[in-house]
Amino acid sequence: MFGFLKKAFGKTNEAIREVVPEKRSKISREEFEEVLLEADVDYELIERLLEGLPETITRPQAFNSLISVFQYQARWIRPEEYHPFVEMIIGVNGAGKTTTIAKLAYRYKQVGHSVILGAGDTFRAAAIEQLSRWAEKLDVPIVATRQGHDPSAVVFDTIKSALAKGIDRVIIDTAGRLHTQANLSEELKKMVRVADKALPGAPHRKLLILDGTQGSSTVNQARAFDEMIGIDGIILTKLDGTAKGGAILTIADELKMPLYYIGTGETPEDLIPFKANDYVNLILDEIFSGS
Template structure:
Protein backbone atom coordinates (compact mmCIF):
# COMPACT_ATOMS: atom_id res chain seq x y z
CA UNK A 1 0.00 0.00 0.00
CA UNK A 2 2.64 2.49 0.97
CA UNK A 3 4.40 2.15 -2.37
CA UNK A 4 1.51 4.31 -3.62
CA UNK A 5 2.35 6.97 -1.05
CA UNK A 6 6.01 6.95 -2.04
CA UNK A 7 5.05 7.35 -5.68
CA UNK A 8 3.00 10.38 -4.74
CA UNK A 9 5.77 11.79 -2.60
CA UNK A 10 8.69 10.83 -4.85
CA UNK A 11 8.54 13.68 -7.31
CA UNK A 12 11.32 12.76 -9.71
CA UNK A 13 13.92 14.98 -8.12
CA UNK A 14 16.14 16.79 -10.57
CA UNK A 15 13.49 16.88 -13.32
CA UNK A 16 11.37 19.95 -13.90
CA UNK A 17 7.64 19.35 -13.53
CA UNK A 18 6.91 20.19 -17.16
CA UNK A 19 10.17 18.91 -18.63
CA UNK A 20 9.62 17.00 -21.89
CA UNK A 21 12.55 14.71 -21.00
CA UNK A 22 10.96 13.44 -17.78
CA UNK A 23 10.61 9.65 -17.84
CA UNK A 24 7.73 7.92 -16.10
CA UNK A 25 6.28 4.40 -16.22
CA UNK A 26 3.13 5.81 -17.84
CA UNK A 27 2.09 9.30 -18.94
CA UNK A 28 -0.06 11.25 -16.46
CA UNK A 29 -3.72 11.73 -17.17
CA UNK A 30 -4.66 15.02 -18.77
CA UNK A 31 -6.44 16.22 -15.65
CA UNK A 32 -3.49 15.28 -13.43
CA UNK A 33 -1.05 17.14 -15.68
CA UNK A 34 -3.30 20.20 -15.67
CA UNK A 35 -3.47 19.97 -11.88
CA UNK A 36 0.32 20.02 -11.62
CA UNK A 37 0.58 23.01 -13.93
CA UNK A 38 -2.15 24.76 -11.98
CA UNK A 39 -0.41 24.20 -8.66
CA UNK A 40 2.94 25.34 -10.08
CA UNK A 41 1.34 28.56 -11.29
CA UNK A 42 -0.21 29.13 -7.86
CA UNK A 43 3.08 28.30 -6.17
CA UNK A 44 4.95 30.80 -8.30
CA UNK A 45 2.34 33.46 -7.62
CA UNK A 46 2.19 32.85 -3.86
CA UNK A 47 5.94 32.82 -3.42
CA UNK A 48 6.03 36.39 -4.71
CA UNK A 49 6.85 37.97 -1.34
CA UNK A 50 9.65 35.50 -0.66
CA UNK A 51 10.93 36.03 -4.21
CA UNK A 52 10.95 39.81 -3.68
CA UNK A 53 12.80 39.43 -0.38
CA UNK A 54 15.45 37.09 -1.76
CA UNK A 55 15.73 36.73 -5.52
CA UNK A 56 14.75 40.23 -6.62
CA UNK A 57 17.30 41.72 -4.20
CA UNK A 58 19.99 39.44 -5.62
CA UNK A 59 19.01 40.61 -9.11
CA UNK A 60 19.42 44.24 -8.05
CA UNK A 61 22.71 43.44 -6.34
CA UNK A 62 24.40 41.94 -9.39
CA UNK A 63 22.92 44.40 -11.89
CA UNK A 64 25.81 46.17 -13.62
CA UNK A 65 28.50 44.50 -11.49
CA UNK A 66 31.67 43.40 -13.28
CA UNK A 67 33.17 41.08 -10.66
CA UNK A 68 32.38 39.18 -7.48
CA UNK A 69 34.34 41.07 -4.84
CA UNK A 70 34.23 41.35 -1.05
CA UNK A 71 31.73 44.21 -1.12
CA UNK A 72 29.33 42.22 -3.27
CA UNK A 73 29.66 39.17 -1.02
CA UNK A 74 29.05 41.27 2.07
CA UNK A 75 25.82 42.61 0.59
CA UNK A 76 24.83 39.11 -0.53
CA UNK A 77 25.37 37.85 3.00
CA UNK A 78 23.00 40.49 4.35
CA UNK A 79 20.36 39.59 1.76
CA UNK A 80 20.50 35.88 2.62
CA UNK A 81 20.35 36.41 6.37
CA UNK A 82 17.44 38.85 6.15
CA UNK A 83 15.63 36.42 3.84
CA UNK A 84 15.46 33.92 6.72
CA UNK A 85 18.07 31.52 5.39
CA UNK A 86 19.74 31.78 8.79
CA UNK A 87 23.31 32.54 9.77
CA UNK A 88 24.69 28.99 9.40
CA UNK A 89 23.16 28.41 5.97
CA UNK A 90 24.21 31.86 4.78
CA UNK A 91 27.78 31.31 5.93
CA UNK A 92 27.91 27.97 4.12
CA UNK A 93 26.62 29.52 0.89
CA UNK A 94 28.99 32.50 1.07
CA UNK A 95 31.95 30.23 1.78
CA UNK A 96 31.03 28.04 -1.20
CA UNK A 97 30.88 31.12 -3.45
CA UNK A 98 34.24 32.33 -2.13
CA UNK A 99 35.81 28.97 -2.92
CA UNK A 100 34.42 29.06 -6.45
CA UNK A 101 35.73 32.58 -6.96
CA UNK A 102 39.14 31.66 -5.53
CA UNK A 103 39.44 28.73 -7.96
CA UNK A 104 38.27 31.04 -10.78
CA UNK A 105 35.27 28.78 -11.40
CA UNK A 106 32.87 31.63 -10.73
CA UNK A 107 33.84 35.12 -11.82
CA UNK A 108 30.83 36.64 -13.57
CA UNK A 109 28.21 38.10 -11.22
CA UNK A 110 25.57 37.18 -13.79
CA UNK A 111 26.27 33.51 -13.01
CA UNK A 112 25.96 34.02 -9.26
CA UNK A 113 22.17 33.73 -9.23
CA UNK A 114 22.25 30.40 -11.11
CA UNK A 115 24.87 29.08 -8.72
CA UNK A 116 22.77 30.02 -5.67
CA UNK A 117 19.75 28.41 -7.27
CA UNK A 118 21.60 25.10 -7.71
CA UNK A 119 23.08 25.19 -4.20
CA UNK A 120 19.65 25.79 -2.66
CA UNK A 121 18.23 22.91 -4.69
CA UNK A 122 21.03 20.67 -3.39
CA UNK A 123 20.14 21.62 0.18
CA UNK A 124 16.43 20.88 -0.33
CA UNK A 125 17.00 17.51 -2.03
CA UNK A 126 17.06 15.37 1.11
CA UNK A 127 16.44 11.60 1.14
CA UNK A 128 13.16 10.43 2.56
CA UNK A 129 12.55 7.51 4.88
CA UNK A 130 11.69 4.32 3.00
CA UNK A 131 11.00 0.66 3.72
CA UNK A 132 7.28 1.17 4.19
CA UNK A 133 5.71 -0.96 1.46
CA UNK A 134 2.84 -3.17 2.54
CA UNK A 135 2.41 -1.68 6.03
CA UNK A 136 -1.22 -1.56 7.19
CA UNK A 137 -2.36 0.38 9.06
CA UNK A 138 0.21 3.07 8.38
CA UNK A 139 0.42 5.31 11.44
CA UNK A 140 1.27 9.00 11.02
CA UNK A 141 1.73 11.10 14.16
CA UNK A 142 1.22 14.80 13.39
CA UNK A 143 2.67 17.30 15.87
CA UNK A 144 3.33 21.03 16.21
CA UNK A 145 2.45 24.10 18.25
CA UNK A 146 -0.92 25.83 18.35
CA UNK A 147 -1.94 27.87 15.33
CA UNK A 148 0.21 26.22 12.67
CA UNK A 149 -2.71 24.42 11.04
CA UNK A 150 -2.25 20.83 12.23
CA UNK A 151 -5.90 19.85 12.23
CA UNK A 152 -6.59 21.50 8.88
CA UNK A 153 -3.50 19.82 7.40
CA UNK A 154 -4.63 16.43 8.68
CA UNK A 155 -8.02 17.00 7.07
CA UNK A 156 -6.39 17.83 3.74
CA UNK A 157 -4.11 14.79 3.96
CA UNK A 158 -7.14 12.62 4.65
CA UNK A 159 -8.76 13.95 1.50
CA UNK A 160 -5.67 13.12 -0.55
CA UNK A 161 -5.53 9.54 0.76
CA UNK A 162 -9.26 9.03 0.33
CA UNK A 163 -9.08 10.23 -3.29
CA UNK A 164 -6.77 7.27 -3.92
CA UNK A 165 -9.24 4.84 -2.42
CA UNK A 166 -7.54 4.41 0.94
CA UNK A 167 -9.50 3.78 4.11
CA UNK A 168 -8.51 6.58 6.49
CA UNK A 169 -9.00 6.91 10.24
CA UNK A 170 -8.52 10.26 11.97
CA UNK A 171 -7.67 10.39 15.67
CA UNK A 172 -8.68 13.40 17.77
CA UNK A 173 -5.66 13.34 20.07
CA UNK A 174 -5.92 17.04 20.81
CA UNK A 175 -8.25 16.86 23.80
CA UNK A 176 -6.94 20.14 25.20
CA UNK A 177 -8.11 22.72 22.66
CA UNK A 178 -11.80 23.51 22.70
CA UNK A 179 -13.63 22.29 19.58
CA UNK A 180 -10.57 20.49 18.18
CA UNK A 181 -12.53 17.24 18.01
CA UNK A 182 -15.46 18.90 16.28
CA UNK A 183 -13.14 20.49 13.73
CA UNK A 184 -11.59 17.11 12.97
CA UNK A 185 -15.03 15.54 12.57
CA UNK A 186 -15.94 18.18 9.99
CA UNK A 187 -12.81 17.40 8.00
CA UNK A 188 -13.45 13.66 8.31
CA UNK A 189 -16.96 14.11 6.92
CA UNK A 190 -15.64 16.16 4.00
CA UNK A 191 -12.99 13.56 3.19
CA UNK A 192 -15.17 10.52 3.76
CA UNK A 193 -12.90 9.32 6.56
CA UNK A 194 -13.70 7.84 9.96
CA UNK A 195 -12.82 9.56 13.22
CA UNK A 196 -12.18 8.43 16.78
CA UNK A 197 -12.62 10.98 19.56
CA UNK A 198 -13.51 11.25 23.23
CA UNK A 199 -14.78 14.07 25.39
CA UNK A 200 -12.71 17.21 25.91
CA UNK A 201 -10.06 16.78 28.60
CA UNK A 202 -9.67 13.02 28.06
CA UNK A 203 -6.25 11.39 28.18
CA UNK A 204 -4.85 11.66 24.62
CA UNK A 205 -3.03 8.35 25.02
CA UNK A 206 -6.33 6.62 25.79
CA UNK A 207 -7.85 8.12 22.63
CA UNK A 208 -4.92 6.85 20.58
CA UNK A 209 -5.15 3.39 22.19
CA UNK A 210 -8.84 3.10 21.30
CA UNK A 211 -8.15 4.38 17.78
CA UNK A 212 -5.46 1.80 17.09
CA UNK A 213 -7.75 -0.99 18.25
CA UNK A 214 -10.41 0.38 15.89
CA UNK A 215 -7.95 0.72 13.00
CA UNK A 216 -6.88 -2.90 13.31
CA UNK A 217 -10.46 -4.11 13.61
CA UNK A 218 -11.75 -2.03 10.70
CA UNK A 219 -8.85 -2.64 8.33
CA UNK A 220 -7.82 1.01 8.03
CA UNK A 221 -5.04 1.78 5.57
CA UNK A 222 -3.89 5.08 7.07
CA UNK A 223 -4.22 6.46 10.60
CA UNK A 224 -3.63 10.20 11.08
CA UNK A 225 -3.20 11.25 14.71
CA UNK A 226 -3.88 14.85 15.69
CA UNK A 227 -2.11 16.11 18.83
CA UNK A 228 -2.26 19.10 21.13
CA UNK A 229 0.15 21.98 20.65
CA UNK A 230 1.19 24.02 23.68
CA UNK A 231 4.67 25.45 23.37
CA UNK A 232 4.32 27.47 26.57
CA UNK A 233 4.17 24.15 28.48
CA UNK A 234 6.57 22.38 26.18
CA UNK A 235 7.97 20.02 28.82
CA UNK A 236 4.51 18.62 29.51
CA UNK A 237 3.74 18.56 25.80
CA UNK A 238 6.87 16.59 24.96
CA UNK A 239 6.20 14.09 27.74
CA UNK A 240 2.63 13.69 26.52
CA UNK A 241 3.84 13.05 22.97
CA UNK A 242 6.40 10.52 24.20
CA UNK A 243 3.63 8.73 26.10
CA UNK A 244 1.52 8.63 22.92
CA UNK A 245 4.45 7.08 21.05
CA UNK A 246 4.85 4.43 23.74
CA UNK A 247 1.16 3.56 23.53
CA UNK A 248 1.43 3.26 19.74
CA UNK A 249 4.46 1.00 20.01
CA UNK A 250 2.73 -1.32 22.46
CA UNK A 251 -0.01 -1.95 19.92
CA UNK A 252 2.08 -1.64 16.75
CA UNK A 253 5.78 -2.12 17.66
CA UNK A 254 7.14 -0.46 14.52
CA UNK A 255 4.82 2.55 14.82
CA UNK A 256 4.42 5.38 14.40
CA UNK A 257 5.70 4.86 10.89
CA UNK A 258 6.02 8.62 10.40
CA UNK A 259 6.23 11.56 12.76
CA UNK A 260 5.51 14.76 10.87
CA UNK A 261 5.96 18.24 12.29
CA UNK A 262 3.71 21.01 10.98
CA UNK A 263 5.33 24.46 10.90
CA UNK A 264 3.99 27.90 10.07
CA UNK A 265 6.30 29.43 7.44
CA UNK A 266 5.35 32.95 8.54
CA UNK A 267 7.20 32.32 11.83
CA UNK A 268 10.59 32.51 10.10
CA UNK A 269 13.46 31.70 12.45
CA UNK A 270 11.02 30.75 15.21
CA UNK A 271 9.92 27.85 13.01
CA UNK A 272 13.52 26.64 12.93
CA UNK A 273 13.68 26.82 16.74
CA UNK A 274 10.46 24.82 17.00
CA UNK A 275 11.74 22.20 14.56
CA UNK A 276 14.96 21.83 16.51
CA UNK A 277 13.10 21.44 19.82
CA UNK A 278 10.69 18.80 18.53
CA UNK A 279 13.40 16.94 16.63
CA UNK A 280 15.58 16.65 19.71
CA UNK A 281 12.70 15.16 21.66
CA UNK A 282 10.99 12.97 19.06
CA UNK A 283 13.19 12.44 15.98
CA UNK A 284 11.01 13.96 13.27
CA UNK A 285 10.80 12.10 9.93
CA UNK A 286 9.40 14.93 7.85
CA UNK A 287 8.04 18.46 7.85
CA UNK A 288 4.93 20.14 6.54
CA UNK A 289 5.27 23.89 5.92
CA UNK A 290 1.98 25.78 5.93
CA UNK A 291 1.06 29.38 5.08
CA UNK A 292 3.79 29.89 2.48
CA UNK A 293 1.37 32.14 0.65
CA UNK A 294 1.58 35.75 1.72
CA UNK A 295 4.86 35.47 3.64
CA UNK A 296 8.28 36.89 2.83
CA UNK A 297 9.90 34.28 5.09
CA UNK A 298 9.81 31.26 2.77
CA UNK A 299 13.60 31.11 2.93
CA UNK A 300 13.20 29.34 6.26
CA UNK A 301 12.66 26.11 4.29
CA UNK A 302 16.30 26.27 3.20
CA UNK A 303 17.55 26.94 6.73
CA UNK A 304 15.60 24.03 8.23
CA UNK A 305 16.70 21.54 5.57
CA UNK A 306 20.32 22.62 5.83
CA UNK A 307 20.62 22.70 9.61
CA UNK A 308 18.40 19.78 10.64
CA UNK A 309 18.51 17.59 7.51
CA UNK A 310 14.79 16.85 7.80
CA UNK A 311 12.99 16.56 4.45
CA UNK A 312 9.93 18.66 3.62
CA UNK A 313 7.02 16.33 2.84
CA UNK A 314 4.26 18.82 2.02
CA UNK A 315 3.79 22.55 1.61
CA UNK A 316 0.64 24.60 1.98
CA UNK A 317 0.05 27.73 -0.11
CA UNK A 318 -3.59 28.47 0.64
CA UNK A 319 -6.81 27.43 2.35
CA UNK A 320 -8.22 25.10 -0.32
CA UNK A 321 -7.76 21.36 -0.03
CA UNK A 322 -5.58 21.17 -3.14
CA UNK A 323 -3.36 23.99 -1.87
CA UNK A 324 -1.55 21.32 0.19
CA UNK A 325 0.76 19.40 -2.13
CA UNK A 326 3.78 17.09 -1.90
CA UNK A 327 6.96 19.13 -1.78
CA UNK A 328 8.92 19.07 -5.03
CA UNK A 329 12.32 20.74 -4.46
CA UNK A 330 12.88 21.31 -8.19
CA UNK A 331 9.48 22.94 -8.69
CA UNK A 332 9.89 25.04 -5.55
CA UNK A 333 13.27 26.42 -6.61
CA UNK A 334 12.06 26.98 -10.16
CA UNK A 335 9.02 28.89 -8.86
CA UNK A 336 11.17 30.90 -6.45
CA UNK A 337 13.77 31.96 -9.01
Protein backbone atom coordinates in the same frame (compact mmCIF):
# COMPACT_ATOMS: atom_id res chain seq x y z
CA MET B 1 1.89 21.76 -9.70
CA PHE B 2 4.49 24.44 -10.40
CA GLY B 3 1.67 27.02 -10.57
CA PHE B 4 0.55 26.09 -7.05
CA LEU B 5 4.15 26.42 -5.88
CA LYS B 6 4.44 29.86 -7.46
CA LYS B 7 1.26 30.95 -5.65
CA ALA B 8 2.69 29.69 -2.35
CA PHE B 9 5.83 31.80 -2.74
CA GLY B 10 4.09 34.91 -4.06
CA LYS B 11 5.15 37.17 -1.18
CA THR B 12 8.69 35.78 -1.17
CA ASN B 13 8.98 36.49 -4.88
CA GLU B 14 7.73 40.05 -4.30
CA ALA B 15 10.53 40.55 -1.77
CA ILE B 16 13.07 39.21 -4.29
CA ARG B 17 11.80 41.61 -6.96
CA GLU B 18 12.44 44.52 -4.63
CA VAL B 19 16.13 43.58 -4.68
CA VAL B 20 16.27 42.60 -8.36
CA PRO B 21 13.48 44.54 -10.16
CA GLU B 22 14.47 43.27 -13.61
CA LYS B 23 15.62 39.79 -14.56
CA ARG B 24 19.10 39.47 -16.03
CA SER B 25 21.65 36.87 -17.03
CA LYS B 26 24.01 37.60 -14.12
CA ILE B 27 23.85 39.27 -10.70
CA SER B 28 26.48 40.41 -8.26
CA ARG B 29 27.40 38.52 -5.09
CA GLU B 30 26.11 41.48 -3.10
CA GLU B 31 22.69 41.29 -4.78
CA PHE B 32 22.51 37.52 -4.30
CA GLU B 33 23.30 37.98 -0.62
CA GLU B 34 20.57 40.61 -0.30
CA VAL B 35 18.03 38.34 -2.03
CA LEU B 36 18.73 35.55 0.46
CA LEU B 37 18.54 37.94 3.42
CA GLU B 38 15.19 39.30 2.23
CA ALA B 39 13.86 35.73 1.97
CA ASP B 40 14.84 35.03 5.63
CA VAL B 41 17.82 32.72 5.05
CA ASP B 42 20.08 32.46 8.10
CA TYR B 43 23.14 34.68 7.70
CA GLU B 44 25.70 31.99 8.56
CA LEU B 45 24.19 29.79 5.85
CA ILE B 46 24.30 32.70 3.39
CA GLU B 47 28.01 33.10 4.02
CA ARG B 48 28.56 29.42 3.25
CA LEU B 49 26.39 29.61 0.12
CA LEU B 50 28.48 32.53 -1.15
CA GLU B 51 31.78 30.73 -0.58
CA GLY B 52 33.49 29.94 -3.86
CA LEU B 53 31.08 32.01 -5.92
CA PRO B 54 32.57 34.70 -8.20
CA GLU B 55 31.79 38.41 -7.90
CA THR B 56 29.32 38.02 -10.77
CA ILE B 57 27.02 34.99 -10.53
CA THR B 58 25.24 33.09 -13.30
CA ARG B 59 22.07 31.03 -12.87
CA PRO B 60 23.85 27.62 -12.98
CA GLN B 61 26.29 28.84 -10.31
CA ALA B 62 23.42 30.08 -8.11
CA PHE B 63 21.49 26.84 -8.64
CA ASN B 64 24.44 24.65 -7.65
CA SER B 65 24.99 26.72 -4.54
CA LEU B 66 21.35 26.57 -3.34
CA ILE B 67 20.66 22.93 -4.25
CA SER B 68 23.72 21.85 -2.25
CA VAL B 69 21.72 22.57 0.93
CA PHE B 70 19.42 19.63 0.17
CA GLN B 71 22.13 17.08 -0.58
CA TYR B 72 22.04 15.30 2.75
CA GLN B 73 21.07 11.76 3.69
CA ALA B 74 17.54 11.62 5.10
CA ARG B 75 15.29 8.69 5.98
CA TRP B 76 12.17 8.99 3.83
CA ILE B 77 9.33 6.84 5.17
CA ARG B 78 7.07 5.25 2.55
CA PRO B 79 3.43 4.73 3.61
CA GLU B 80 2.94 1.85 1.19
CA GLU B 81 5.30 -0.29 3.28
CA TYR B 82 2.82 -0.43 6.18
CA HIS B 83 -0.81 -1.45 6.64
CA PRO B 84 -2.32 0.36 8.27
CA PHE B 85 0.09 3.28 8.01
CA VAL B 86 -0.07 5.28 11.24
CA GLU B 87 1.16 8.86 11.45
CA MET B 88 1.07 11.30 14.31
CA ILE B 89 0.81 15.02 13.64
CA ILE B 90 2.70 17.25 16.06
CA GLY B 91 3.22 20.99 16.50
CA VAL B 92 2.41 24.07 18.55
CA ASN B 93 -0.95 25.81 18.61
CA GLY B 94 -1.62 27.87 15.53
CA ALA B 95 0.81 26.09 13.22
CA GLY B 96 -2.04 24.62 11.16
CA LYS B 97 -2.12 21.02 12.42
CA THR B 98 -5.84 20.37 12.07
CA THR B 99 -6.07 21.83 8.57
CA THR B 100 -3.00 19.86 7.53
CA ILE B 101 -4.59 16.63 8.80
CA ALA B 102 -7.60 17.37 6.61
CA LYS B 103 -5.32 17.98 3.63
CA LEU B 104 -3.50 14.69 4.19
CA ALA B 105 -6.77 12.79 4.52
CA TYR B 106 -8.06 14.38 1.31
CA ARG B 107 -4.82 13.53 -0.49
CA TYR B 108 -4.95 9.89 0.61
CA LYS B 109 -8.60 9.56 -0.39
CA GLN B 110 -7.86 11.01 -3.83
CA VAL B 111 -5.57 8.08 -4.57
CA GLY B 112 -8.04 5.50 -3.28
CA HIS B 113 -6.92 4.92 0.30
CA SER B 114 -9.31 4.60 3.22
CA VAL B 115 -8.59 6.94 6.15
CA ILE B 116 -9.48 7.23 9.82
CA LEU B 117 -8.75 10.22 12.05
CA GLY B 118 -7.95 10.23 15.76
CA ALA B 119 -8.81 13.40 17.70
CA GLY B 120 -5.87 13.13 20.10
CA ASP B 121 -5.89 16.82 21.00
CA THR B 122 -8.15 16.44 24.01
CA PHE B 123 -6.66 19.54 25.59
CA ARG B 124 -9.04 21.83 23.67
CA ALA B 125 -12.71 21.14 22.93
CA ALA B 126 -12.40 23.36 19.85
CA ALA B 127 -9.75 21.06 18.39
CA ILE B 128 -12.02 18.02 18.71
CA GLU B 129 -14.92 19.93 17.13
CA GLN B 130 -12.81 21.26 14.27
CA LEU B 131 -11.38 17.85 13.38
CA SER B 132 -14.86 16.27 13.66
CA ARG B 133 -16.20 18.84 11.17
CA TRP B 134 -13.39 18.02 8.75
CA ALA B 135 -14.09 14.29 9.12
CA GLU B 136 -17.75 14.87 8.25
CA LYS B 137 -16.86 17.11 5.31
CA LEU B 138 -14.35 14.61 3.92
CA ASP B 139 -16.57 11.62 4.73
CA VAL B 140 -13.97 9.79 6.82
CA PRO B 141 -14.50 8.09 10.21
CA ILE B 142 -13.10 9.66 13.36
CA VAL B 143 -12.42 8.46 16.90
CA ALA B 144 -13.07 11.31 19.32
CA THR B 145 -13.82 11.81 23.00
CA ARG B 146 -14.53 14.75 25.29
CA GLN B 147 -12.15 17.48 26.38
CA GLY B 148 -9.87 16.39 29.20
CA HIS B 149 -10.01 12.67 28.45
CA ASP B 150 -6.86 10.60 28.04
CA PRO B 151 -5.47 11.21 24.53
CA SER B 152 -3.55 7.91 24.65
CA ALA B 153 -6.89 6.08 24.81
CA VAL B 154 -7.86 7.85 21.58
CA VAL B 155 -4.60 6.69 19.99
CA PHE B 156 -5.23 3.08 21.03
CA ASP B 157 -8.87 3.04 19.93
CA THR B 158 -8.13 4.69 16.57
CA ILE B 159 -5.43 2.18 15.65
CA LYS B 160 -7.51 -0.79 16.82
CA SER B 161 -10.47 0.48 14.79
CA ALA B 162 -8.28 0.78 11.70
CA LEU B 163 -7.04 -2.79 12.19
CA ALA B 164 -10.58 -4.13 12.67
CA LYS B 165 -11.94 -2.34 9.59
CA GLY B 166 -8.94 -2.82 7.29
CA ILE B 167 -8.38 0.92 6.94
CA ASP B 168 -5.24 1.99 5.05
CA ARG B 169 -4.25 5.27 6.72
CA VAL B 170 -4.45 6.44 10.35
CA ILE B 171 -3.85 10.12 11.12
CA ILE B 172 -3.70 11.12 14.78
CA ASP B 173 -3.89 14.70 16.01
CA THR B 174 -2.03 15.80 19.15
CA ALA B 175 -2.38 18.80 21.43
CA GLY B 176 -0.70 21.98 20.26
CA ARG B 177 1.73 21.83 23.07
CA LEU B 178 4.61 24.15 23.78
CA HIS B 179 7.76 22.08 24.08
CA THR B 180 8.58 23.87 27.35
CA GLN B 181 5.59 22.32 29.10
CA ALA B 182 6.98 19.19 30.76
CA ASN B 183 3.62 17.61 31.58
CA LEU B 184 2.45 17.88 27.99
CA SER B 185 5.71 16.48 26.65
CA GLU B 186 5.31 13.44 28.88
CA GLU B 187 1.79 13.03 27.56
CA LEU B 188 3.13 13.04 24.00
CA LYS B 189 5.73 10.39 24.83
CA LYS B 190 2.97 8.26 26.33
CA MET B 191 0.89 8.58 23.14
CA VAL B 192 3.85 7.25 21.15
CA ARG B 193 4.29 4.31 23.54
CA VAL B 194 0.59 3.43 23.41
CA ALA B 195 0.60 3.55 19.60
CA ASP B 196 3.36 0.94 19.64
CA LYS B 197 1.31 -1.24 22.00
CA ALA B 198 -1.72 -1.04 19.73
CA LEU B 199 0.39 -1.86 16.65
CA PRO B 200 4.09 -2.69 17.05
CA GLY B 201 6.18 -0.12 15.20
CA ALA B 202 3.48 2.58 15.24
CA PRO B 203 3.45 5.48 14.78
CA HIS B 204 5.32 4.88 11.55
CA ARG B 205 5.78 8.57 10.87
CA LYS B 206 5.76 11.53 13.25
CA LEU B 207 5.29 14.70 11.23
CA LEU B 208 6.03 18.11 12.68
CA ILE B 209 3.95 21.03 11.40
CA LEU B 210 5.93 24.27 11.24
CA ASP B 211 4.40 27.70 10.67
CA GLY B 212 6.11 29.23 7.63
CA THR B 213 5.31 32.75 8.79
CA GLN B 214 7.75 32.24 11.68
CA GLY B 215 10.59 31.64 9.23
CA SER B 216 13.95 30.39 10.49
CA SER B 217 12.89 30.78 14.14
CA THR B 218 11.05 27.44 13.90
CA VAL B 219 14.38 25.55 13.88
CA ASN B 220 14.73 25.56 17.69
CA GLN B 221 11.13 24.43 18.05
CA ALA B 222 11.79 21.51 15.70
CA ARG B 223 14.95 20.51 17.56
CA ALA B 224 13.06 20.40 20.87
CA PHE B 225 10.35 18.12 19.50
CA ASP B 226 12.94 15.92 17.82
CA GLU B 227 14.81 15.47 21.11
CA MET B 228 11.53 14.69 22.83
CA ILE B 229 10.10 11.93 20.61
CA GLY B 230 12.08 11.88 17.35
CA ILE B 231 10.61 13.65 14.30
CA ASP B 232 10.47 11.80 10.97
CA GLY B 233 9.65 14.72 8.72
CA ILE B 234 8.26 18.21 8.34
CA ILE B 235 5.31 19.94 6.72
CA LEU B 236 5.68 23.69 6.36
CA THR B 237 2.40 25.64 6.38
CA LYS B 238 1.17 29.17 5.59
CA LEU B 239 3.92 29.91 3.07
CA ASP B 240 1.42 31.81 0.92
CA GLY B 241 1.13 34.41 3.69
CA THR B 242 4.80 35.25 4.21
CA ALA B 243 7.89 36.56 2.45
CA LYS B 244 10.05 34.15 4.48
CA GLY B 245 10.14 31.38 1.89
CA GLY B 246 13.93 31.25 2.06
CA ALA B 247 13.61 29.81 5.56
CA ILE B 248 13.22 26.41 3.88
CA LEU B 249 16.95 26.57 3.14
CA THR B 250 17.74 27.25 6.80
CA ILE B 251 15.36 24.54 8.03
CA ALA B 252 16.81 21.96 5.64
CA ASP B 253 20.40 22.92 6.48
CA GLU B 254 19.89 22.90 10.25
CA LEU B 255 17.60 19.90 10.66
CA LYS B 256 18.53 17.64 7.75
CA MET B 257 15.08 16.03 7.89
CA PRO B 258 12.73 15.13 5.04
CA LEU B 259 10.44 18.02 4.08
CA TYR B 260 7.39 16.17 2.79
CA TYR B 261 4.88 18.88 1.95
CA ILE B 262 4.23 22.59 1.96
CA GLY B 263 0.84 24.11 2.73
CA THR B 264 -0.35 26.84 0.39
CA GLY B 265 -3.85 27.75 1.57
CA GLU B 266 -6.93 26.71 3.53
CA THR B 267 -8.66 24.21 1.23
CA PRO B 268 -8.00 20.44 1.29
CA GLU B 269 -6.27 20.64 -2.10
CA ASP B 270 -3.67 23.13 -0.83
CA LEU B 271 -0.89 20.68 0.02
CA ILE B 272 2.05 20.25 -2.36
CA PRO B 273 4.80 17.62 -2.22
CA PHE B 274 8.07 19.45 -1.71
CA LYS B 275 10.65 19.10 -4.48
CA ALA B 276 13.98 20.84 -3.91
CA ASN B 277 14.71 21.41 -7.61
CA ASP B 278 11.35 23.12 -8.19
CA TYR B 279 11.82 25.26 -5.10
CA VAL B 280 15.31 26.46 -6.09
CA ASN B 281 14.21 27.14 -9.66
CA LEU B 282 11.24 29.15 -8.42
CA ILE B 283 13.60 31.49 -6.55
CA LEU B 284 15.98 31.78 -9.50
CA ASP B 285 13.14 32.42 -11.97
CA GLU B 286 12.59 35.75 -10.20
CA ILE B 287 16.25 36.74 -10.62
CA PHE B 288 17.53 35.41 -13.91
CA SER B 289 16.36 35.76 -17.48
CA GLY B 290 16.26 32.54 -19.51
CA SER B 291 16.18 29.01 -18.04
